[in-house]
Amino acid sequence: MSAVTDIVVIGAGLAGASCAITAARAGAKVAIVRGGLGATSFSSGAFDRDPWWLVDRAQRLVGGARSVDPIDPDEGHVLDALGIVAVGTSGDATPLLATTSGAVRRAVHRDRALADLRAWAGRTVFLPRADRALWDADTLARGLTQSAPAELEITFRAVDVPILLYADEDRVADVELAARHDDPKRLAWLAERLSSLAAQPDRAAVLLGPWLGVDAPRATDLGELVGFPVGEALSGVAGTAGARLERAVARALDTSAVSLHQGRVSQVARGGGSTRVTLDQQTLEARALVFATGSFLGGGLLHLPAEHGAPADGPEHVRAAFASSIRGAPSITRRGRQGISGALLGPTLDRTAWPEAGAPGDLERVGFGHRDGLVAEGWFAAGDALAESPRSALHAIESGVRAARAALAIIG
Amino acid sequence: MVIGGGVNGVGVARDATMRGLRVALFERNDLAFGASGNSSGMIHGGPRYLSYDPEVTESSCRDSGHIQHIAPHLLFRIPFLYPVERSPKAKVMLTLMDAFFRAYDDYQPLKRGKPHAKLTAEELRALEPGLSGDLVGGISFDEWGIDGARLCTANALDAAERGAKLFVGATVEAIDRRDDNGTVTGVRWRDARNGRTGKITASVVVNATGAWAPITSALSGLPAGSARVRPGKGIHIGYDRRLTNYAIASTTIDGRQIFIEPWQNMSVIGTTDDDYYGDLDNVFATSEEVRYLVQGVARVFPQIRHARPIATWSGVRPTLHKYGPLEDELSRDHEIVDHAAHGAPGLYSMIGGKLASYRLFAEEMTDKLAEVFSIGAKCSTHKSFLPGGERTVDPFALAETLGIDAVAGRRLVYRHGARAERIAERIEKTPRERSVVCVCEPVLEAEVRHAVTEELARSVDDVSRRTRLGLGACGGMRCALRCGQIVAEERGFSPALGRAMAVRFLVRQSRHRAPALGPTQTIQDALGIAALRAEVGEVDASSTDASSETEPR
16 A cells, blocks of 8 residues: 655654644645654653753843743644643743642643642642652642742642542552543542632632643643632653643644554655655655654664673664665754764753763764765654754754754745 | 671671670761672572682571571572583583582581472473573572661661661761871761761771772771772672572673572672772673673573663672682682781771671671670670561561552561561551552652661662662652652751752662663653653752751661
8 A cells, every 4th residue: 555645754742743733734745653652751741942940040140031932833833733731921921830849840831730830829729638659748838838939929738638539549640540530520529629628719729749631631620610720730750741742642633634654664765756654554655754753763873782682692783763775874964963863862851861970881872874964855853853952842843843844845 | 986887897886786895887878888788689608619618608608597597587588590501511510510519508507598409401491491502401509588788777777776876978087096006096077968077086996898998998097908809890680570480590601600580579680790990989880791791691591681671780899809810719708907917906907708798707807806895795696686587577467457568568578577567657657658659669658767767868879778769660760759758858858959869869770770771761761860850950969968967876
């Protein structure tokens, strides 16, 4: 089976989807290949452009509020299409998110379920106690009191309100508890419990763990039921916001004009002015190709002569994830500079993700074969596949949109 | 005065305290930070040493029996298989081994081990279906496993409860001596975490700092060569589950003996032995060492290549110094250096030794001390129980009473013996402490708090050494931040310091894991840590706490 299209995007994470949606909206015929879950499911629900603590520090050094760049219309459209993002506006109103670790962090945009403390200024924030290992309401209330800016005049208070319904809920994973709140009856039950806190609804708010819905963020619905705002604390490990984002991305693709292909790419080849992408059951032919494969691009990657499938003696040569008609693994050129792909090599978030003292021998890295200019006309990359981009949600969207524009220019 | 919180140091502290001496112990990093907490987790008799060091084998076996008596909860049986591959000499080899292990059997009763058995290839395969190669047969023999870090903790606790003062986290910066005759007068110390300093007088200083021994002896003004060791680095790789029923011995490409063993909840392969002259406070495995071990184990157990490694750990053995021999041929014996010979009366260095014979080494050292202080008390460390060893507790009954998982109960009782009941009391008082902070191992909130309040843990790393928190398949991604919260709360640190501790732990662990992980897993590891970083932001790695919490216990 073979299909002819304008653009093929390999990888249906945030970057790939941003690219496909943007290109399809501009009228191109787009096919996207979805292989499985990826880095998008690691989202914590915060949409950053740069690491937030660097922005914090810059602001401390420069003083005053930093104005936020206007949102690119295409990026704005992608955010809208996701349907779960509360878009931040100006520098003064940067959302401030409470985290389950007790830190308070800024974000450019956020998953709607996450509480924005800035919007809760002057309120008493109740944290219901629950016998869950990673949720100690008392400790958290103390931590947030210390981290939240004093001028917000928020009081954090742990309270005894039963919020767990079934016996296993002291131990089920956050994402599982969140999925249970997709049920409207369950949400109504929770609202009833929380309503008891509403002696002064205009002064109250409730902060919960990342437990409010997986199909969609349910915090707003819950807030409407109880008459005061309810929000989630951000967690880097709960998986709830990541699962929500994966679903939002999948939904956005489903409702777009992009054609979806499930499976693994076994070969990409360039010839006669077009690119052929071979999947298990079919071949896609297109004029432009976008790699949005996260860390799996070309298999040139990184790393690591540990014993992962190595032959009995001697080092294994890193294999490409799929064959390519371009000799050697593709290299990526971005803004005129040649880069090495492989997400671990990226700066900023990646750099901090790895111990800086890591020396050769600790983690042996394998780069890409370098060539002049573009690897092949009409091939582009987006998201983590671009080593130069820090791994953040907004960079994924931005690079996806940029790849879409480049691909659109090629197909004319 | 004892310097060093490894097994030898805490062993001496305990013995000397029991004999009525007033003891202070200084540990620069944490209890079991070095070789003691990074061993193979076996108190084996060392059949390897039988041919050239039979007295080491005997003392190891005898002392292994004593440890079983005083801390039965910490020991678990590890039966070994030694397969022999077909070769022209295989039959002879097998007969020789049979005879060899018959000799080893003489020592087995000392440690309540079972005698060896000669097995056919079919019997070997029936016992361990994953065994590979063309085998002519093999031998089984019996060893004991132990959590070395728990052994240190138990000794330290007992010493403290009997009156020893423990300064964990305090670095000895100088050993003071009299100008005229060189006699030791005491030490000066600094707590690196809060900058506090102090001075303590003592007429005898025991240097039990393992591979650090030359550095420590130099603090007294003596040349480092006065307490010489041949430091040998050994690494281990941990897998996410128990891959075999039995430990299996194998050989490396250069003919060294290595093994894969089921150990606690995981399988472990080890070990290397290489001269090491790097930073003793930062010992990491390299991917070359990982490859060398996996290659060796794969000869008998090829599935190891498809198993999931989740950890490496590395320690530096303080082997007796000798110039010339290969690392493996060095004696595992121990000796005490009396620095009176170097003009520093009152300073002693403990060199060499093995986990299995730590108690005996400590006894020998304390005998010397008893002589110096003219006290007649005899050693009784082999008779009195280590904390938790005095009684057996039924883990399943305990689990049911507390409403926790049976596995959690079993691990709790393994680590704490009868002291598990103290943790149970915490839960009865505050039911929410029943919650499982680390699901991989598993570790309850009550146990984390207990480690901080009763077991001298001051950081997430320390709690991890006490409880194995964060050392399972998820590498602490889930539990480290929560543990940091608890440590900060219990010790009165700021919540931000708790978060900093957690991130430091995670980054250090990921560095330990990196050499053993495959590409896919490495990417996930990096993403996980990036996600956590994105939650807590920048942590000040140098942040220390200003609170005055160096009161010794």
